[in-house]
Amino acid sequence: MKKILIILATITVLFSCSEEKVKKSGMDFEKLKLELNLSVEQTLKYDEIIKFFDEDRASLLADLEASGNDSKKERNKLLRVSYQYQEHVLENILNEEQKVITHEFIKRYMPGVVDYSDELKAEVIETLSLDSAQVDQYLAINNAFVKSFHDAHDKFHGNRQTASMYWNQFNESRKYALKKVFSEEQYAQYIELTMKESYRGQFTSK
Amino acid sequence: MKLSRSLLRKKRKNESLLKYFVSLSHLWLGLLSSVVLIVVCLTGAVFAFKNQITELLNYDVVFNKDKSANEWVTPDDINIEFTRKGLEVRAIDYPAEFNRNVLVSYQNSTLDQKGSVYIHPSNGEVIGKQYVSTAHFFQTIKALHKNLLLGEVGKQIVGVSVIIFVFLLLSGIVLWFPKNKKQLKASLNVKWSAKLPRIIYDLHKVIGFYFLFPLVFVSITGLYVAYPWVKSAVLVSLGGQPVLNESNKEEVQGELSEKFASFLEESLEMNKVEKVNFDVSLDNLLKDVNQRLPYKGSTTISLAVNDKTEIEVTKINQEGWINIIAPDKVIYNQKGEFKKAILFEDFTLADQFKAVSLPLHTGKILGLPGVIFYFIVTLVGCALPITGILIWVRKL
Numbered sequence: 001m002k003k004i005l006i007i008l009a010t011i012t013v014l015f016s017c018s019e020e021k022v023k024k025s026g027m028d029f030e031k032l033k034l035e036l037n038l039s040v041e042q043t044l045k046y047d048e049i050i051k052f053f054d055e056d057r058a059s060l061l062a063d064l065e066a067s068g069n070d071s072k073k074e075r076n077k078l079l080r081v082s083y084q085y086q087e088h089v090l091e092n093i094l095n096e097e098q099k100v101i102t103h104e105f106i107k108r109y110m111p112g113v114v115d116y117s118d119e120l121k122a123e124v125i126e127t128l129s130l131d132s133a134q135v136d137q138y139l140a141i142n143n144a145f146v147k148s149f150h151d152a153h154d155k156f157h158g159n160r161q162t163a164s165m166y167w168n169q170f171n172e173s174r175k176y177a178l179k180k181v182f183s184e185e186q187y188a189q190y191i192e193l194t195m196k197e198s199y200r201g202q203f204t205s206k
Numbered sequence: 207m208k209l210s211r212s213l214l215r216k217k218r219k220n221e222s223l224l225k226y227f228v229s230l231s232h233l234w235l236g237l238l239s240s241v242v243l244i245v246v247c248l249t250g251a252v253f254a255f256k257n258q259i260t261e262l263l264n265y266d267v268v269f270n271k272d273k274s275a276n277e278w279v280t281p282d283d284i285n286i287e288f289t290r291k292g293l294e295v296r297a298i299d300y301p302a303e304f305n306r307n308v309l310v311s312y313q314n315s316t317l318d319q320k321g322s323v324y325i326h327p328s329n330g331e332v333i334g335k336q337y338v339s340t341a342h343f344f345q346t347i348k349a350l351h352k353n354l355l356l357g358e359v360g361k362q363i364v365g366v367s368v369i370i371f372v373f374l375l376l377s378g379i380v381l382w383f384p385k386n387k388k389q390l391k392a393s394l395n396v397k398w399s400a401k402l403p404r405i406i407y408d409l410h411k412v413i414g415f416y417f418l419f420p421l422v423f424v425s426i427t428g429l430y431v432a433y434p435w436v437k438s439a440v441l442v443s444l445g446g447q448p449v450l451n452e453s454n455k456e457e458v459q460g461e462l463s464e465k466f467a468s469f470l471e472e473s474l475e476m477n478k479v480e481k482v483n484f485d486v487s488l489d490n491l492l493k494d495v496n497q498r499l500p501y502k503g504s505t506t507i508s509l510a511v512n513d514k515t516e517i518e519v520t521k522i523n524q525e526g527w528i529n530i531i532a533p534d535k536v537i538y539n540q541k542g543e544f545k546k547a548i549l550f551e552d553f554t555l556a557d558q559f560k561a562v563s564l565p566l567h568t569g570k571i572l573g574l575p576g577v578i579f580y581f582i583v584t585l586v587g588c589a590l591p592i593t594g595i596l597i598w599v600r601k602l
Binding site: 065074136137139140141143144145147148151152154155156157158159162165166169170173174176177 | 361433466472
């Protein structure tokens, strides 16, 4: 019986440790690779770039850790800069269609981004031709959305499904507030534009 | 055959049906969850000392060896000194005692660099940065504690095991319950003169009894973090709002809309405030905070840098050898004018619990004595499945 117990305990420990590799945080560039449909030559260069940036990020994160200032906020900031730079380097080996896929992928999985991307927000301002008063209100409403979501953190902490529910609930409040600021036409355009990032707030799918 | 007999023993003659079923489920569920509980308790015990271990490894910079220090370096002097070096101070952490150095967080906007450095508490001389980082080690310990490094599946395994643990503790009390005075005495003491198997049995029974409440408390505060339904139950029982779910959407919606409206109002007001560099005396702010919060404690001054338009001063009471670590906050505008004080004692009971749920789970809420106590509690939590297995193995 003792043997059975020892085997059980060993299996549990080994199983636990083996999963660590799988749980590597960060973007899944293997998934992107499949989406890109790269040529043989592109694949070689792609792998090289991914390897270089993976190692570079590991070293940057180690430096950050050593500085004693490696809060989640700081880590995400560092990662965001690194991923943006990586996208820029990848662009050199990709065609136009692949560039769009890469850009959307990196934008979607950018760490620490809970709201629509700055790119989309800028597009909203431009496409809807918001006047300065509307811009101020639009920015304030988005700011209130982010603050409300962060404020509820204690309630959804550790539970992605609940986090999604809070995100959607505050997004409803945002839409309600925007309806008052935008004209009917502008609001319809806004809804259409935000469809581009309809994956935001779906924390379960990450 | 022996194994199945030990797992499904016959009901004893004078044993009640309830005790028989409780005993069997105590054994089965205990065996099922034992390995997970040992891992969770051990990692919890190690993680409880995260701050202490990190500080000890960085002893030379965290602690002040100069016993003559008796007057604090002022925040204005720190600010002037860092500005002279081309650095912008983001926050200053004053400890409660002179045996620790002051921690200053700064940034270099031109180089987009941030850092933290310890300085002497009296003369402001730079002592150095933390040179040993334990972040990676403790991240692994935390992940093991939360999900056995198995992601969402592991989280569920840990959650279910902890629920089982609560059942084991409560069913243990049913099994422990003595029938008479003589048995009561035996149930409260370990018979050290007896043979080893009896000592193990006594240990399982006696320490399980004495540590019942702390273990149930630690388990429930852990479940509070893991499961929204436990969080809802706790918050509602303390007079707060439940966590949002499909069934209570309409009930909670109103509160969330109000929250959004208040943040929107704040954001619109912020838009009107232009970000200007005012020459604010941090010394005066600190004096004001100490008048408003006249107790000895650690103080953190967060300056209005980057996108922040307010100066926040957080103070934590550290009077007495045992105290509740609950932060009070005083907020000033950019001009250094008092805006509001957010005192922990003014929170509703549910909000207080929400604010301190993590330190309640880790023991940090009571400072070092609390952490030491929780360490003992988690070791006991670890000892219970071990002694339980030993008792069962002997019966095989």
